Amino acid sequence: MNHKFQACNQIGVVSTFTKLLNTPFHGIMNALCWHRDLAGDFKEIVSQLELKENIKEVYPETLLALKLTENGNIAREIILSDLQLLKDSGASPSLNLIRSYQRDEELDFISTDVYSYHVDRSPISTDTFLCTYFGATSDILPNDQVEQKILIPHIREKLKELHEGSEITFETFLSEYFFDLHYQPKPDAKPINLGQGHLWKLAVDHPGQKALPCVHRAPLENEGEYRLLLIC
Structure with a gap:
């Protein structure tokens, strides 16, 4: 395979789901x-799905009820196969049709929504899987190109004012409200876009993790275009 991801030490590239599942994270x-050039018409699927809220989970039975062309059916079979592979591995995948995520506008000095660079955390050993079939696609950043927001002096001072508690409980406060999961890109940061159709596994912050958690963000959606995203 010859593609852009091979040039980045942060990213490992595999050719099968089994290798994606069984290859451990290490070092940086x-x-x-799982690099794929998918056939099929995913736009046809999106065009037939109704979305009244900003986000809706799309279930296999909904996909199966769609009247699709041959190319649309190819896309549907790929999605159903991906969902089944993840379920069989013990994961709980969700296929989401997205207009937009909820924005965090409560505080003007720090954002903690999914459009902010962040890491995922879990009390148990797990990974984040995602694949964008249609629409705008997520970005990741190398860990040495970001700074934890809670360590930026002016943000930290404002968080201390918000906390209004003792120094002893401050770190717990940062964790309880997920402030510590969010990161600010450094001025020379170079985001890596994950692209459409590839199935990704991202490192999560958990007790047994041997690598740093992967810093990522949801993209700003394209005007008038939904996203079709598998995630778990």
């Missing part, structure tokens, strides 16, 4: 890509 490598 905290993102794995």
Whole structure:
């Protein structure tokens, strides 16, 4: 395979789902890509799905009920196969049709929504899997190109004012409200876009993790265009 992801030490590239599942993270490598050039018409699927809210989970029975062309059916079979592969591995995948995520506008000095660079955390050993079939696609950043927001002096001072508690409980406060999961890109940061159709495994912050968690963000959606995203 000859593609852009091979040039980045942060990213491992595999050719099968089994390798994606079984390849461990190590060193600075905290993102794995099952690199695929998918056939099929995913836009046809999106065009037939109704979305009244900003986000809706799309279930297999909904996909199966769609009247699709041959290319649309190819896309549907790929999605159903991906969902089944993840379920069989013990994961709980969700296929989401997205207009937009909820924005965090409560505080003007720090954002903690999914459009902010962040890491995922879990009390148990797990990974984040995602694949964008249609629409705008997520970005990741190398860990040495970001700074934890809670360590930026002016943000930290404002968080201390918000906390209004003792120094002893401040770190717990940062964790309880997920402030510590969010990161600010450094001025020379170079985001890596995950692209459409590839199935990704991203490192999560958990007690047994041997690599740094992967810093990622949801993209700003394209005007008038939904996203079709598998995630778990």
